[in-house]
Amino acid sequence: SAVRVGNTAPPELVEKAQQTAPLRIGKQNVRPLSEDADPSTGLAALSSFQPTKSSTLVIRESDNMVGVSHHELTVRGANPNEVAELTRSLSPTASARSFPQLDITVIRVPSFADLGPLAEQLNESLPNARIDLPVQWAPYQLR
Helix, strand or coil, X not given: CCCCCCCECCHHHHHHHCCCCCEEECCEEEEEXXXXXXXXXXXXXXXXXXXXXXXXXXXXXXXXXXXXXXXXXXXXXXXXXHHHHHHHHHCCCCEEEEEHHHCEEEEECCCHHHHHHHHHHHHHHCCCCEEECCCECCCCCCC
16 A cells, blocks of 8 residues: 555554654654665555655654655744854755744755754754744645
8 A cells, every 4th residue: 555645654664664763853753764665665656745855754653644854944933044044054055944924944954864963953052942843744735
């Protein structure tokens, strides 16, 4: 059966994901499904989502729900210019977009593996900010 965003991962895929360390950022606690996962697990048969270089399928620890990380972090409660400057100094390959009217800065990194270290560094540098890992838990609905 195909793995679908918004559905529970099959047991064999959960078992495979448990071989990787969980990533805990904000309220999210997820494990990545590696891009090179065995086709027999159904990853290659995805009908609702194809992972790309800028996204990674993840499994939520609490209920094994499949979601998508677009390799982004969100930062709230910190000066957007300060966040952008700090992001550039910590990770030259990351990009930061500020939305001051929403009090949010969205940071995008090249790979899922970059998220944890950058979130830790941001937490240390901006102790009063709230750093989260946005994950898409439902397939996009095109209208």
